[in-house]
Amino acid sequence: MNTADTAWTTRYTHAVMDTFGPPQRVLVRGEGCHVWDTEGKRYLDLLSGIAVNALGHAHPALTAAVSKQWATLGHISNFFASEPQIELAETLLRLGQAPKGSRVFFANSGTEALEAAFKMARRVGGRILALEGAFHGRTMGALALTHKAAYREPFEPLPAGVEHLPLGDLSALAAAFSPAVVAERGPVAALFIEPIQGEAGVCSLPPGYLSAARELTAAAGALLIADEVQTGMGRTGAWFAHQLPEIGEGIIPDVLTLAKGLGGGYPIGAAVAFGERAATLLGRGQHGTTFGGNPAAAAAALAVIKAIEDDNLLDNAISVGNLLRTEIEATKPPLVKEVRGAGLLLAVILTQPVAAQVVTAALDSGFIMNAVTPDAIRLAPPLILTAEQAQEAVRFFAEVTIEEKTP
Numbered sequence: 001m002n003t004a005d006t007a008w009t010t011r012y013t014h015a016v017m018d019t020f021g022p023p024q025r026v027l028v029r030g031e032g033c034h035v036w037d038t039e040g041k042r043y044l045d046l047l048s049g050i051a052v053n054a055l056g057h058a059h060p061a062l063t064a065a066v067s068k069q070w071a072t073l074g075h076i077s078n079f080f081a082s083e084p085q086i087e088l089a090e091t092l093l094r095l096g097q098a099p100k101g102s103r104v105f106f107a108n109s110g111t112e113a114l115e116a117a118f119k120m121a122r123r124v125g126g127r128i129l130a131l132e133g134a135f136h137g138r139t140m141g142a143l144a145l146t147h148k149a150a151y152r153e154p155f156e157p158l159p160a161g162v163e164h165l166p167l168g169d170l171s172a173l174a175a176a177f178s179p180a181v182v183a184e185r186g187p188v189a190a191l192f193i194e195p196i197q198g199e200a201g202v203c204s205l206p207p208g209y210l211s212a213a214r215e216l217t218a219a220a221g222a223l224l225i226a227d228e229v230q231t232g233m234g235r236t237g238a239w240f241a242h243q244l245p246e247i248g249e250g251i252i253p254d255v256l257t258l259a260k261g262l263g264g265g266y267p268i269g270a271a272v273a274f275g276e277r278a279a280t281l282l283g284r285g286q287h288g289t290t291f292g293g294n295p296a297a298a299a300a301a302l303a304v305i306k307a308i309e310d311d312n313l314l315d316n317a318i319s320v321g322n323l324l325r326t327e328i329e330a331t332k333p334p335l336v337k338e339v340r341g342a343g344l345l346l347a348v349i350l351t352q353p354v355a356a357q358v359v360t361a362a363l364d365s366g367f368i369m370n371a372v373t374p375d376a377i378r379l380a381p382p383l384i385l386t387a388e389q390a391q392e393a394v395r396f397f398a399e400v401t402i403e404e405k406t407p
């Protein structure tokens with residue numbers, strides 16, 4: 001950290017609540033896949049604000065769309081409708097290949113999208129299932145779905161009725177729906193699943209898991225809720241990860257939650273309800289938001305979607321993601337065990353629990369990445385990342401060394 005950064009960081013710690021720990025750098029500017037700190041040092045952003053800046057920083061089309069909408073009509077409340085909001089709802093239904101009767105609720109973040117889905121599950125009534133390792137957000141309802149004890153325990157009691165099943169265990173999943181368990185504990189209202197668990201360290205489900213989940217929930221009249229806040233909006237190389245043949249096997253969920261990449265950095269979340277039944281679980285007055293779906297946020301999301309379509313960024317996510325994965329593994333860096341994930345949501349798994357040190361070394365070398373677990377580095381770069389930029393990351397991993405700690 002340079003001296004200007006240090007001065008700002010001191011001011012930060014005196015004025016901003018310490019929920020995140022000290023900031024790694026103070027950033028002043030971004031363009032494309034790069035950001036700059038207070039001293040003009042440039043970083044290749046391989047995290048994009050945690051899988052958010054799909055179009056990188058200061059993308060001309062996104063900047064123009066938000067500026068134009070803001071100068072025209074920025075916020076109106078949900079007493080009124082706007083053209084961008086309606087168009088965005090229709091577009092999300094198209095991308096999700098949603099059947100007739102499907103509808104969208106707009107929110108401002110991932111956790112709020114999950115709150116909407118949680119309330120839909122409550123309207124069905126019954127037990128709510130989520131998976132071990134799950135991350136669904138930090139508000140109280142979403143937190144009840146999140147698994148990590150350190151996030152939950154300081155805030156108990158949380159909304160009741162959520163059970164966490166062992167990750168990827170098909171027999172445990174079937175057992176939760178079995179007549180014996182249902183007789184003892186009641187019917188299942190909903191099952192929440194991240195097609196790839198991002199916060200847990202980019203962990204995939206075994207093949208067949210999502211389709212088994214689809215069959216079991218459908219037979220029980222329970223909702224299958226795909227939390228694609230992190231995996232959605234092209235991140236994995238499909239619009240939504242459940243659409244990837246190797247992950248979703250063609251299933252359609254009842255509810256799809258989105259945020260992160262949706263607005264390309266402009267805060268917006270959505271809960272997409274598939275089919276008339278899911279779409280009418282929340283009736284008039286049963287849910288609401290002041291900001292959700294405002295014209296400026298909707299215009300941002302429409303611009304992101306248009307750029308992904310116009311510039312073939314789904315294909316780019318697959319090809320550059322494959323390049324990162326295969327090239328990092330091919331150079332056989334001593335610190336790297338494997339690379340996992342899909343598209344441009346990847347984790348570089350290390351042979352030792354030194355992810356934090358590697359991230360510090362990366363910053364010094366001009367790369368932003370994230371130590372998602374002690375032995376996993378998450379890469380979630382902008383979907384516009386080029387092959388040349390990916391090669392820079394490959395070279396970093398090939399060369400990085402960590403100083404042995406003196407015992």
Ligand SMILES: *Cc1c(COP(=O)(O)O)cnc(C)c1O
Pocket residue numbers: 109110111112114135136137138194198199227228229230231259260
């Ligand atoms: C980030 C995330 C959330 C929470 O989103 P926020 O916008 O931080 O509230 C929920 N679910 C998943 C899968 C996430 O990755």
